[in-house]
Amino acid sequence: MPYAQISNLDFKDIKTVLKEYMRSQSDFTDYDFEGSVLSNLLDVLAYNTYYTAFNTNMAVNELFIDSATLRDNVVSIARQLGYRPRSVTSPTAYVSLKVDYTSSTSDTEVILKEGTGFVASFNNRIYQFVTPSNVTAQVVNDSATFNNILVREGTFLTNTYTVNTSNKTQRFILDNRNIDASTIKVSVTVDGSTISEPYLLADNILDITGDSKVFCLNEIDDQRD
Numbered sequence: 001m002p003y004a005q006i007s008n009l010d011f012k013d014i015k016t017v018l019k020e021y022m023r024s025q026s027d028f029t030d031y032d033f034e035g036s037v038l039s040n041l042l043d044v045l046a047y048n049t050y051y052t053a054f055n056t057n058m059a060v061n062e063l064f065i066d067s068a069t070l071r072d073n074v075v076s077i078a079r080q081l082g083y084r085p086r087s088v089t090s091p092t093a094y095v096s097l098k099v100d101y102t103s104s105t106s107d108t109e110v111i112l113k114e115g116t117g118f119v120a121s122f123n124n125r126i127y128q129f130v131t132p133s134n135v136t137a138q139v140v141n142d143s144a145t146f147n148n149i150l151v152r153e154g155t156f157l158t159n160t161y162t163v164n165t166s167n168k169t170q171r172f173i174l175d176n177r178n179i180d181a182s183t184i185k186v187s188v189t190v191d192g193s194t195i196s197e198p199y200l201l202a203d204n205i206l207d208i209t210g211d212s213k214v215f216c217l218n219e220i221d222d223q224r225d
Helices: 011-023 037-061 071-080
Strands: 092-100 109-112 117-122 125-130 135-138 143-153 186-189 196-201
Touching: 011 037, 109 143, 135 143
Parallel strands: none
Antiparallel strands: 092 143, 109 135, 117 125, 125 143, 186 196
């Protein structure tokens, strides 16, 4: 007798197929499948088949980018195609300000350091902005004017990591899920030195050499980088 062919995910249809298969066996010709204990057994078998088929179907769907529903799986498949999904993008604004000295000064310029915070209010809500980089303005007649300074909403964060040169696959995970990846800056300081050397984000590996000052960025689980 051939095995029962189950071709759908509906519980009732699965149970019907199993029931017809059992009825075709000579050992169960006298059984009442509707009122006997065997009916409960068929329920268990049908539920087990239903859940197994459903889970298998969902797992297979997550293997393809056009049917995957979980972001982590979509990101993993996209990485194989050389694509890195965009991260959260922080709102931006441009502000102008003027710094006045109360008395004569010998300063020739004023530096607005990166991470300097600004607070804005709109519709009874407070928004915090920061400068993503240093901005310089010249002092003229005891005042310095900053025009159209780029500021981004968020908080300026600094993370420090120690490189293990013996681990060739070492990764550095940024646990903040809401990082604007376009604002990430990497500086490398050799042990014992006070000078930091900036590294740039590598968009591809074609032009990278052993002396390239670059870093790679990938999204991992839970939208972390």
